Amino acid sequence: MDIKTASALHRLRLISIPEALSFPALILFGSVLSRVSDIDFLMMPLGMLHGALFVIYAVFLLDVWTKAKWPLKRVALFFFLAVIPFGGLYGDKLLKKYEADGVIAARARREGTVSA
Template identity: 80%
Template sequence: MDIKTASALHRLRLISVPEALSFPALLIFGSLLKRTTDIDYLMMPLGILHGILFVIYSVFLLDVWNRAKWPVKKVALFFLLALVPFGGLYGDKLLKRDEADSVVAARAREAARA
């Protein structure tokens, strides 16, 4: 795996957790505040923040798909995980495992060369 592919995977990992937490933490919390108090002005900024995180996640996912040559099923899985509350946490776990496997494979290649 080259450095650009590894960094694309790392970027996707970094954004997956905030995106996973943004739906339940921001939108559900804001919705509860709107319905239980007179604070209804928070929904638009919280929704925009969640939307920005989702768009960044989607762009990073497309970048990983392009660089890592993932199959369509794997990309669809990660996209669906972004739609499920806390799904990105499972996606982060999968990405961490892929990242560790690629490090082991790179070290094995280096050892074979030496």
């Protein structure tokens, strides 16, 4: 795995947790808060923040797709995980595994134990 692919995977991992938690933490909290009080002005900024995190996640996922040359099924899985609440937490676990596997394979190629 080259440095660009590793950094793309790392960026996707960095955004997956905040994106996964943004729906329950921001949207649901804002919804409950607007129902039990007169604080309606929070829903728009919280929704925009959640939307921005999702867009950043999608852009980073496309970056990983092009650099790591993932199959479409894997990209679709990670996109689906971003849509469901808390799905990004499982996605982060998978990304950690792919990142570790890539580092191990790159190290083995560099040491000459496995042919490229």
